[in-house]
Amino acid sequence: xxxxxxxxxxxxxxxxxxxxxxxxxxxxxxxxxxxxxxxxxxxxxxxxxxxxxxxxxxxxxxxxxxxxxxxxxxxxxxxxxxxxxxxxxxxxxxxxxxxxxxxxxxxxxxxxxxxxxxxxxxxxxxxxxxxxxxxxxxxxxxxxxxxxxxxxxxxxxxxxxxxxxxxxxxxxxxxxxxxxxxxxxxxxxxxxxxxxxxxxxxxxxxxxxxxxxxxxxxxxxxxxxxxxxxxxxxxxxxxxxxxxxxxxxxxxxxxxxxxxxxxxxxxxxxxxxxxxxxxxxxxxxxxxxxxxxxxxxxxxxxxxxxxxxxxxxxxxxxxxxxxxxxxxxxxxxxxxxxxxxxxxxxxxxxxxxxxxxxxxxxxxxxxxxxxxxxxxxxxxxxxxxxxxxxxxxxxxxxxxxxxxxxxxxxxxxxxxxxxxxxxxxxxxxxxxxxx
Amino acid sequence: xxxxxxxxxxxxxxxxxxxxxxxxxxxxxxxxxxxxxxxxxxxxxxxxxxxxxxxxxxxxxxxxxxxxxxxxxxxxxxxxxxxxxxxxxxxxxxxxxxxxxxxxxxxxxxxxxxxxxxxxxxxxxxxxxxxxxxxxxxxxxxxxxxxxxxxxxxxxxxxxxxxxxxxxxxxxxxxxxxxxxxxxxxxxxxxxxxxxxxxxxxxxxxxxxxxxxxxxxxxxxxxxxxxxxxxxxxxxxxxxxxxxxxxxxxxxxxxxxxxxxxxxxxxxxxxxxxxxxxxxxxxxxxxxxxxxxxxxxxxxxxxxxxxxxxxxxxxxxxxxxxxxxxxxxxxxxxxxxxxxxxxxxxxxxxxxxxxxxxxxxxxxxxxxxxxxxxxxxxxxxxxxxxxxxxxxxxxxxxxx
Numbered sequence: 001x002x003x004x005x006x007x008x009x010x011x012x013x014x015x016x017x018x019x020x021x022x023x024x025x026x027x028x029x030x031x032x033x034x035x036x037x038x039x040x041x042x043x044x045x046x047x048x049x050x051x052x053x054x055x056x057x058x059x060x061x062x063x064x065x066x067x068x069x070x071x072x073x074x075x076x077x078x079x080x081x082x083x084x085x086x087x088x089x090x091x092x093x094x095x096x097x098x099x100x101x102x103x104x105x106x107x108x109x110x111x112x113x114x115x116x117x118x119x120x121x122x123x124x125x126x127x128x129x130x131x132x133x134x135x136x137x138x139x140x141x142x143x144x145x146x147x148x149x150x151x152x153x154x155x156x157x158x159x160x161x162x163x164x165x166x167x168x169x170x171x172x173x174x175x176x177x178x179x180x181x182x183x184x185x186x187x188x189x190x191x192x193x194x195x196x197x198x199x200x201x202x203x204x205x206x207x208x209x210x211x212x213x214x215x216x217x218x219x220x221x222x223x224x225x226x227x228x229x230x231x232x233x234x235x236x237x238x239x240x241x242x243x244x245x246x247x248x249x250x251x252x253x254x255x256x257x258x259x260x261x262x263x264x265x266x267x268x269x270x271x272x273x274x275x276x277x278x279x280x281x282x283x284x285x286x287x288x289x290x291x292x293x294x295x296x297x298x299x300x301x302x303x304x305x306x307x308x309x310x311x312x313x314x315x316x317x318x319x320x321x322x323x324x325x326x327x328x329x330x331x332x333x334x335x336x337x338x339x340x341x342x343x344x345x346x347x348x349x350x351x352x353x354x355x356x357x358x359x360x361x362x363x364x365x366x367x368x369x370x371x372x373x374x375x376x377x378x379x380x381x382x383x384x385x386x387x388x389x390x391x392x393x394x395x396x397x398x399x400x401x402x403x404x405x406x407x408x409x410x411x412x413x414x415x416x417x418x419x420x421x422x423x424x425x426x427x428x429x430x431x432x433x434x435x
Numbered sequence: 436x437x438x439x440x441x442x443x444x445x446x447x448x449x450x451x452x453x454x455x456x457x458x459x460x461x462x463x464x465x466x467x468x469x470x471x472x473x474x475x476x477x478x479x480x481x482x483x484x485x486x487x488x489x490x491x492x493x494x495x496x497x498x499x500x501x502x503x504x505x506x507x508x509x510x511x512x513x514x515x516x517x518x519x520x521x522x523x524x525x526x527x528x529x530x531x532x533x534x535x536x537x538x539x540x541x542x543x544x545x546x547x548x549x550x551x552x553x554x555x556x557x558x559x560x561x562x563x564x565x566x567x568x569x570x571x572x573x574x575x576x577x578x579x580x581x582x583x584x585x586x587x588x589x590x591x592x593x594x595x596x597x598x599x600x601x602x603x604x605x606x607x608x609x610x611x612x613x614x615x616x617x618x619x620x621x622x623x624x625x626x627x628x629x630x631x632x633x634x635x636x637x638x639x640x641x642x643x644x645x646x647x648x649x650x651x652x653x654x655x656x657x658x659x660x661x662x663x664x665x666x667x668x669x670x671x672x673x674x675x676x677x678x679x680x681x682x683x684x685x686x687x688x689x690x691x692x693x694x695x696x697x698x699x700x701x702x703x704x705x706x707x708x709x710x711x712x713x714x715x716x717x718x719x720x721x722x723x724x725x726x727x728x729x730x731x732x733x734x735x736x737x738x739x740x741x742x743x744x745x746x747x748x749x750x751x752x753x754x755x756x757x758x759x760x761x762x763x764x765x766x767x768x769x770x771x772x773x774x775x776x777x778x779x780x781x782x783x784x785x786x787x788x789x790x791x792x793x794x795x796x797x798x799x800x801x802x803x804x805x806x807x808x809x810x811x812x813x814x815x816x817x818x819x820x821x822x823x824x825x826x827x828x829x830x831x832x833x834x835x
Contacts, residue, residue, distance in 0.1 A: 010447070011452075160447065314437050314438060315437065315438035315439075315440050316439070316440060317439075317440045317442060317446055318439055319446055323445060323446040323447045324444065324445040324446070324447065325444060325445065326444060326446070327444065328439070328440060328441050328442050328444075328446070329439060330439055330441060331439055332439070344446075346446050346447075348440060349447075349448075349451045350451060351450075351451050351453070352448075352450045352451060352456050352458070353531075353535065355457050355458075355535055355576065355577070356575065356576050356577030356578065357577050358457055358576065358577045358738045358739055359577065359738045359739045359741075359743055360457075360460070360684070360738040360743075361684065361738065361741075361742070361743040361744065361745070361748065362681075364743050364744050364745060365745055371790075372743055372744050372786065372790055374743050375743055375744075375786060375790070390787065390790070391790055392790070400444050400445035401445075403443070403444070403445050403448065404445050404447065404448055404449055405449055406448070406450070407449075407450055407455050407456045407457045407459075407460060408450075408456075408457045408577075409448060409450050409451075409456075411443045413443075413444065413445065414443040414444065
């Protein structure tokens with residue numbers, strides 16, 4: 001079957017941080033955990049003033065995707081503060097003051113012969129969520145009773161500047177493969193696949209070496225394009241099949257590299273999700289680096305590790321997330337949650353002024369889900385819901401390519417995103433009205 | 436750091452790296468037009484001047500004067516409009532505003548669509564219609580509903596019909612004398628006259644093409660007509676250049692010219708026109724005569740009035756080819772401009788159709804489009820009647 005790759009080759013700029021090995025930055029003075037994240041509400045388990053150990057559950061998500069959130073340091077729950085989260089919103093957060101002792105709450109017990117339910121339970125209790133960006137609880141993906149055929153580890157990392165997954169593969173290839181095996185066991189799948197970009201030669205060579213004796217696990221080479229790491233795209237490439245909403249429909253489970261490593265640690269060491277590797281990069285950073293951090297650290301506390309901003313920097317974008325889908329922050333005191341893979345500091349680069357849309361259709365050409373962003377923008381400006389629905393606006397994956405390609409520098413993707421939100425809200429309203 | 440910038444995602448744009456921007460796309464067209472103007476100057480000015488067909492220096496540099504007047508008055512009209520209707524502070528913003536409106540292209544296209552020996556006031560009127568009435572009034576760059584250059588040209592054609600025809604014939608005569616060929620009118624008019632006199636079924640290579648020398652002459656551009664519809668080979672080179680620079684969409688010209696070629700070849704085969712390969716000369720003649728290539732590369736690809744979806748663009752081009760061939764083969768006039776005007780009105784509908792929607796199509800929009808289309812067809816038919824009937828009886832009516 002012929003599948004056309006929609007997307008563009010971007011200037012990766014990964015060289016800035018690709019050579020630097022993971023450095024530890026595991027000793028922040030305070031860590032913060034949000035009590036709400038968008039629509040998700042968390043319930044406090046511990047009150048202010050109590051002592052907490054590293055890995056002890058402090059918050060609990062109570063809806064149908066229930067899972068605990070564990071403290072990443074040991075110390076005391078000192079306050080509830082209003083802090084900036086990585087979506088640019090100010091929310092209430094639980095502050096934990098670090099005592100620097102890192103006393104673990106969990107005990108390591110190596111037991112390799114586990115049943116499916118035991119693995120799922122361990123993953124759930126460790127609070128492992130998808131580390132690729134969505135933050136979806138990982139164990140929920142494994143819950144369906146129907147067996148999966150294929151587990152895909154998504155190691156595409158297609159946004160520029162990000163190198164944390166690549167570095168994690170280099171340092172933890174064995175853990176990754178063991179994690180993949182646990183995931184395969186939890187889902188009853190017989191085959192595993194690691195999807196890596198072709199350009200990452202070192203990672204591919206290392207994985208090939210490690211996978212010599214694993215006939216069930218293969219490597220799939222992805223093209224060096226954006227947005228090649230988008231879940232649906234990876235599944236379509238690897239299996240040559242497509243699905244409507246969740247990959248589970250065609251018996252596929254997709255996990256991120258760091259998620260697989262976290263699963264491995266949760267199963268083998270009972271270690272909850274308390275650390276992750278992030279990339280701090282960009283032209284505005286003195287020494288771009290890959291850092292292993294405690295979840296909940298403030299970005300400003302990590303700046304020192306990277307040498308701070310470059311000298312004579314008057315104005316810059318501090319972006320939580322990749323340069324194509326991230327958000328610019330009003331200051332650098334924001335808290336890094338589990339859904340952030342990188343922070344990029346970019347210099348101001350606007351050389352072209354914004355003109356009117358001339359309707360060239362380049363955004364329609366480049367859109368990976370075959371939308372027509374310029375028409376959606378027009379319909380949104382005129383507030384026509386029926387047209388928006390007719391244009392399949394809800395399919396948008398917010399990759400940002402339409403704005404990237406626009407020769408008039410129009411903020412297309414922003415408007416399309418707003419249109420999508422509008423439609424989703426309208427649908428919800430309709431549903432509640434019917435009830 | 437003093438200032439944290441806030442902006443909308445994404446933070447890297449292809450325009451900022453200087454690879455492609457609207458400004459560059461517009462100036463690419465200007466670069467191509469310069470080569471066209473040079474060619475028009477050689478064919479319509481320099482060669483006849485050397486051969487002694489043109490005596491005056493004025494007519495030698497007339498091609499340059501035409502395009503200069505076109506571009507200058509376009510900019511002037513836009514500047515006046517901006518000064519009158521927009522609140523502008525300072526000369527710098529005014530210049531910026533004019534620069535990023537790219538008005539000169541409209542004037543350039545109008546002057547390229549008109550014959551060389553046209554009186555200058557025709558070009559000025561065309562610029563006024565195009566730039567003011569069909570661009571600035573609609574809201575400037577990117578907001579217009581019709582292609583302003585085309586509107587300017589077509590309305591000029593309707594108003595100054597006789598002047599333009601006389602200028603074309605004059606030019607063809609000069610060219611025929613220079614090149615020692617027998618043609619007395621532009622290729623499309625020649626085809627119309629042949630269709631009138633011997634019937635469309637009896638057109639032969641010798642009766643149609645011989646008067647222009649050969650097909651090769653047409654391909655290179657030794658033919659009468661307007662300043663821009665010069666050279667097939669230049670249009671092809673321009674197409675390649677613009678597509679490589681991604682300044683136009685590659686689909687529209689290919690499918691447009693392809694459709695015209697196939698339809699006219701089918702006509703040739705059905706009518707049993709003589710010649711090698713079932714009369715393949717006939718579609719070739721069709722493509723190299725008139726302004727099909729010029730229209731395909733510069734007018735049909737106009738971003739604002741053509742569909743935005745890739746599939747829609749193909750559909751649009753095919754429809755364009757069909758309408759053009761119809762106007763051409765049935766009515767015998769160079770239907771490119773009219774066809775583009777008519778079909779571009781359909782582009783919102785084509786777009787909705789091409790997004791493969793299941794949802795509702797907005798009926799009011801469709802109705803408005805169809806009303807506009809039928810109006811245009813009315814104008815078209817009036818134009819054809821005006822052209823093909825003798826209206827001298829009007830002079831004999833006496834008003835008491």
